[in-house]
Amino acid sequence: MADHEHPVDAARVRRARAGVIGAEDAGRLSGLLALLGDPVRVRLLYALDLVDELCVGDLALALGITEDAASYGLRMLRTAGLVQTRKDGRVVYYRLADTFPEPLLEHCLRELLRLSELAGAEHPKRGSSRRKLVR
Amino acid sequence: MADHEHPVDAARVRRARAGVIGAEDAGRLSGLLALLGDPVRVRLLYALDLVDELCVGDLALALGITEDAASYGLRMLRTAGLVQTRKDGRVVYYRLADTFPEPLLEHCLRELLRLSELAGAEHPKRGSSRRKLVR
DNA sequence: CGCATATCCGTGCTACCGTACGGATATGGC
């Protein structure tokens, strides 16, 4: 591909360069978004938002996924600090983290869901019908 | 891993099962989130939000990425219906789609960015320092 | 008409993600 050394609109390029989100922030933000960009993890968060807390096996049962998948997804969310655990005997109960901005994120997700319905409906991106997420 | 046939808290499992987001919706939503879960695409959207429209080469220049990467990212966003194009001669100008909920999404991203700063700061997820996003 | 340029497209490669499997660890019950 050509190297394109000559900007077409130098002024706008400068404005964009100056104001665009930095690579550091973009990395963190996209990392978080990528973390949410998984059917299992999104549904885990939704489920935990519904019921205060639930253990790994019950979450797997509720979502119709293997305990491995639930455990893996929960570990990712926990590593990112989005959920926290309470251990009671052999059972580990997961819940949304105290710092979790429930209403905000729920609002965001609801709106993004609406957007996804009209924007990317016909594009079978990852996990739309490829995996059996339920039952 | 054990099969866990006996739910610990059957009531909550039922509640979670009934109210949790469906697999269909989860697929679309996570697909959209995964689409946003890429440093290049997030920054492309930010840049397009700053300046009304910009062509591929200038966007690559502004973000310090190759034109291939810009073209690829823009194609993804266009396929999902998040951006639209205007062709003028050889140059293709990209802008946010008319249906793009600017203030909403911007608000969401800003808040998520804040969340990412305190939640996943110490976890080098994808793209934090792995890729050269700028310069 | 021939050349330069802006963008797209097909292909191949590398890296990584999510899952399954087997085993390890911890805890409770008998």
Next chain:
DNA sequence: GCCATATCCGTACGGTAGCACGGATATGCG
């Protein structure tokens, strides 16, 4: 103490995403 169970962990593997490279296409310019 011994066994069952809930969860985690290490490993291996299939699938796929994102990028580079070369070429194709289209358009402006002389």
